[in-house]
Amino acid sequence: xxxxxxxxxxxxxxxxxxxxxxxxxxxxxxxxxxxxxxxxxxxxxxxxxxxxxxxxxxxxxxxxxxxxxxxxxxxxxxxxxxxxxxxxxxxxxxxxxxxxxxxxxxxxxxxxxxxxxxxxxxxxxxxxxxxxxxxxxxxxxxxxxxxxxxxxxxxxxxxxxxxxxxxxxxxxxxxxxxxxxxxxxxxxxxxxxxxxxxxxxxxxxxxxxxxxxxxxxxxxxxxxxxxxxxxxxxxxxxxxxxxxxxxxxxxxxxxxxxxxxxxxxxxxxxxxxxxxxxxxxxxxxxxxxxxxxxxxxxxxxxxxxxxxxxxxxxxxxxxxxxxxxxxxxxxxxxxxxxxxxxxxxxxxxxxxxxxxxxxxxxxxxxxxxxxxxxxxxxxxxxxxxxxxxxxxxxxxxxxxxx
Amino acid sequence: xxxxxxxxxxxxxxxxxxxxxxxxxxxxxxxxxxxxxxxxxxxxxxxxxxxxxxxxxxxxxxxxxxxxxxxxxxxxxxxxxxxxxxxxxxxxxxxxxxxxxxxxxxxxxxxxxxxxxxxxxxxxxxxxxxxxxxxxxxxxxxxxxxxxxxxxxxxxxxxxxxxxxxxxxxxxxxxxxxxxxxxxxxxxxxxxxxxxxxxxxxxxxxxxxxxxxxxxxxxxxxxxxxxxxxxxxxxxxxxxxxxxxxxxxxxxxxxxxxxxxxxxxxxxxxxxxxxxxxxxxxxxxxxxxxxxxxxxxxxxxxxxxxxxxxxxxxxxxxxxxxxxxxxxxxxxxxxxxxxxxxx
Numbered sequence: 001x002x003x004x005x006x007x008x009x010x011x012x013x014x015x016x017x018x019x020x021x022x023x024x025x026x027x028x029x030x031x032x033x034x035x036x037x038x039x040x041x042x043x044x045x046x047x048x049x050x051x052x053x054x055x056x057x058x059x060x061x062x063x064x065x066x067x068x069x070x071x072x073x074x075x076x077x078x079x080x081x082x083x084x085x086x087x088x089x090x091x092x093x094x095x096x097x098x099x100x101x102x103x104x105x106x107x108x109x110x111x112x113x114x115x116x117x118x119x120x121x122x123x124x125x126x127x128x129x130x131x132x133x134x135x136x137x138x139x140x141x142x143x144x145x146x147x148x149x150x151x152x153x154x155x156x157x158x159x160x161x162x163x164x165x166x167x168x169x170x171x172x173x174x175x176x177x178x179x180x181x182x183x184x185x186x187x188x189x190x191x192x193x194x195x196x197x198x199x200x201x202x203x204x205x206x207x208x209x210x211x212x213x214x215x216x217x218x219x220x221x222x223x224x225x226x227x228x229x230x231x232x233x234x235x236x237x238x239x240x241x242x243x244x245x246x247x248x249x250x251x252x253x254x255x256x257x258x259x260x261x262x263x264x265x266x267x268x269x270x271x272x273x274x275x276x277x278x279x280x281x282x283x284x285x286x287x288x289x290x291x292x293x294x295x296x297x298x299x300x301x302x303x304x305x306x307x308x309x310x311x312x313x314x315x316x317x318x319x320x321x322x323x324x325x326x327x328x329x330x331x332x333x334x335x336x337x338x339x340x341x342x343x344x345x346x347x348x349x350x351x352x353x354x355x356x357x358x359x360x361x362x363x364x365x366x367x368x369x370x371x372x373x374x375x376x377x378x379x380x381x382x383x384x385x386x387x388x389x390x391x392x393x394x395x396x397x398x399x400x401x402x
Numbered sequence: 403x404x405x406x407x408x409x410x411x412x413x414x415x416x417x418x419x420x421x422x423x424x425x426x427x428x429x430x431x432x433x434x435x436x437x438x439x440x441x442x443x444x445x446x447x448x449x450x451x452x453x454x455x456x457x458x459x460x461x462x463x464x465x466x467x468x469x470x471x472x473x474x475x476x477x478x479x480x481x482x483x484x485x486x487x488x489x490x491x492x493x494x495x496x497x498x499x500x501x502x503x504x505x506x507x508x509x510x511x512x513x514x515x516x517x518x519x520x521x522x523x524x525x526x527x528x529x530x531x532x533x534x535x536x537x538x539x540x541x542x543x544x545x546x547x548x549x550x551x552x553x554x555x556x557x558x559x560x561x562x563x564x565x566x567x568x569x570x571x572x573x574x575x576x577x578x579x580x581x582x583x584x585x586x587x588x589x590x591x592x593x594x595x596x597x598x599x600x601x602x603x604x605x606x607x608x609x610x611x612x613x614x615x616x617x618x619x620x621x622x623x624x625x626x627x628x629x630x631x632x633x634x635x636x637x638x639x640x641x642x643x644x645x646x647x648x649x650x651x652x653x654x655x656x657x658x659x660x661x662x663x664x665x666x667x668x669x670x671x672x673x674x675x676x677x678x679x680x681x682x683x684x685x686x687x688x689x690x691x692x693x694x695x696x697x698x699x700x701x702x703x704x705x706x707x708x709x710x711x712x713x714x715x716x717x718x719x720x721x722x723x724x725x726x727x728x729x730x731x732x733x734x735x736x737x738x739x740x741x742x743x744x745x
Contacts, residue, residue, distance in 0.1 A: 008742070008745035009745060010745050018741065021733065022732065022733055022738065024728065024731030024732060026495070026724075026726060026731065027491060027494050027495055027723065029490075029491065046741055049737060049740070049741055050733035050737050050738065051730070051731075051733055051737075052737070053717070054719070056717055057717045057718060057719045057720075058716075058717055058718065058719065059718075059719050059721070059723060059726045059730055059731070060723070061494040061716050061718060061723065063490070063494065063716070065487065065520075066516060066520045067516070069484065069487065069517070070484075070486075070487040070490075070516075070517055071487075072487075073480070073481070073486075073487025073488045073490070073491065073517070074487050074488070074490050074491035074494070075491055076480070076487075076491060077478070077480075077487065077488035077489060077490060077491020077493075077494075077495065078491035078492065078494055078495040078723075078724075079491070079495075080478055080488075080491070080492065080495075081456075081491065081492045081495035081496045081499075081724050082495060082496070082724030082725070083491075083494075083495040083723050083724045084731075085491065085495070099484075100481065100484070103480065103481055107478075193742045193745070194742060196735050196738050196739070197732070200728060201728050201731065201732075238476075239476075239724060240456050240476040240492070240496055240499055240724075241453075241496060241498070241499070241722065241724065241725060242453075243453055245452075245453070245474050247476075248452075248453070248473070248474050248475055248476045248477075249476065249477075250457070250468060250469055250476075250477040250478070250479060251476075251477065251478040251479065251480075252478070252479040253479070253480070253481065254479065261424075262469065
């Protein structure tokens with residue numbers, strides 16, 4: 001079997017755990033929950049091997065919290081103070097992290113949440129796969145908030161997105177939620193070995209003592225924690241330890257002006273919300289782009305994401321055998337971008353494949369491309385089992401009246 | 403005319419002005435404002451570098467106060483009842499910082515009780531002040547979980563449930579520094595804050611801080627009138643920083659001296675009772691007796707210097723994790739290859 005030569009067998013949670021350690025995680029706070037526990041187990045196992053202790057002391061902290069509220073609070077504190085901080089959880093934990101996600105979004109604190117999706121609602125089917133947290137993750141928190149979400153679809157992406165998530169969290173100073181699932185996370189998959197990273201960590205717009213002084217000199221001696229200097233919605237951030245007496249600010253979830261000072265002024269509030277929207281729009285261009293395969297002459301497009309990739313690949317071969325050529329776009333992140341609009345515009349029928357009852361991604365697509373919403377057709381399964389190619393094939397053929 | 407140059411300065415050359423914050427927006431006469439003043443005084447007198455401090459809070463009247471002191475310190479006004487977890491994260495991220503957290507009786511005794519207990523269990527190094535008035539002020543006068551049986555409020559009526567005692571909860575969680583004071587007793591508050599700031603671990607200060615708007619009738623145990631009438635100090639406390647160490651002298655038998663890790667000394671002059679603050683069981687007994695006798699005892703109720711801090715338990719490097727360079731955050735290529743070879 002030459003096709004397996006040089007490959008490794010690994011599960012997505014282990015890939016993600018190794019990826020996090022390789023990408024500089026230094027605070028992990030978590031509460032055990034199926035199917036995410038093995039992700040933190042992997043960090044616990046591989047951190048000592050990858051970043052060995054010196055004189056018995058380590059440059060990372062892995063802390064089992066008393067619940068998901070505390071786990072989220074700990075990484076908010078650690079992210080605010082300048083660390084790469086993360087947690088891993090699943091649906092019920094995501095529900096508990098709701099309020100902290102809103103605080104981190106609004107106070108603009110970088111952190112990473114891995115949601116290894118299992119079947120909900122409620123306790124649901126804890127040992128069964130689902131893609132049911134798409135919308136609750138994207139809009140996590142009360143009031144208006146939208147989060148960057150990554151959608152790994154392979155072992156390579158579970159590894160690679162661990163680093164991408166930290167880079168994006170620090171670049172955009174915001175929570176990044178990685179939406180893996182039970183099938184990716186807990187099952188063994190064959191893959192190429194992972195590559196040692198060649199790019200440096202992207203720590204974003206952090207001003208330390210020296211760079212803060214340089215910044216002041218270049219900006220008329222003006223600084224405000226929430227000022228949009230560059231027009232991309234992303235402000236400059238200082239962290240505790242900065243020795244400049246002007247660097248300090250008081251973080252808060254309450255209304256604030258550009259100086260991070262409490263404000264109830266309507267213009268301050270509106271300006272800040274507009275900037276957060278602008279920041280989210282900037283993120284559209286920086287998140288992993290969809291992987292698109294256009295097939296000449298195809299009238300059918302298929303959109304899928306995450307662990308459904310292999311079933312879709314097989315289903316497309318079966319569709320071909322039925323004389324139906326299909327193009328394919330695999331989403332890898334939210335927010336959606338122009339590539340998605342172009343893909344939907346190009347095809348007469350677009351099937352959206354996902355593992356949830358309410359066609360959650362299809363709903364997001366309808367909002368993103370309202371003029372083409374009529375082309376979108378659900379291919380959704382929600383019985384707790386992984387997707388099969390036969391299901392995708394039959395659903396598409398049924399839609400087409402074949 | 404007084405110029406800045408003429409103001410008295412402390413050992414690191416800062417004036418009290420350098421420890422100030424913004425203007426308070428709390429009610430005139432609020433006990434919390436007195437505590438704020440004593441935090442400023444304690445920091446000035448200890449000559450702490452504001453850049454090494456970090457101010458933390460939850461939500462409530464008390465939690466607004468970090469905006470009113472230490473403008474040169476970073477701070478985070480977090481979520482209701484969740485200051486302990488966020489501070490735990492800050493403490494892990496940067497062990498060189500000294501967190502001071504301000505909470506209230508609702509923030510600690512109700513919504514935040516779980517996080518409060520787990521923070522103490524972990525011994526997260528921080529000063530944790532509860533500004534305790536037995537009432538919800540921001541929402542206009544509901545009973546809190548520390549309200550005494552019989553507390554009578556204008557809108558909420560009579561409280562029928564027994565109070566949660568913040569200090570008893572701290573003792574049960576094996577907190578190593580448990581103190582109680584009264585916002586009207588400025589000197590004791592200040593000395594206890596100084597001692598707490600020099601304690602290595604979680605230091606809890608329960609400060610009865612009357613709410614002049616919603617809970618200050620003399621029959622309330624959280625009022626100024628009651629506090630002045632029923633406060634029983636278990637000792638007079640004097641905090642002596644390490645640079646004054648040579649001045650320490652005391653008469654054995656009447657004073658107890660507790661030496662903290664970095665050298666400073668807490669001098670406790672015993673009052674009418676023979677009380678040893680190093681005995682946890684006695685501390686709980688003291689609080690239970692005080693409750694039965696309708697007094698509230700103030701002073702250093704318990705101290706234990708033997709518990710390791712969270713950072714010590716977790717074997718963290720001395721360099722704050724937030725300042726570990728990329729070269730140390732990334733594994734070596736050889737370590738990475740060795741792990742890949744396991745699969």
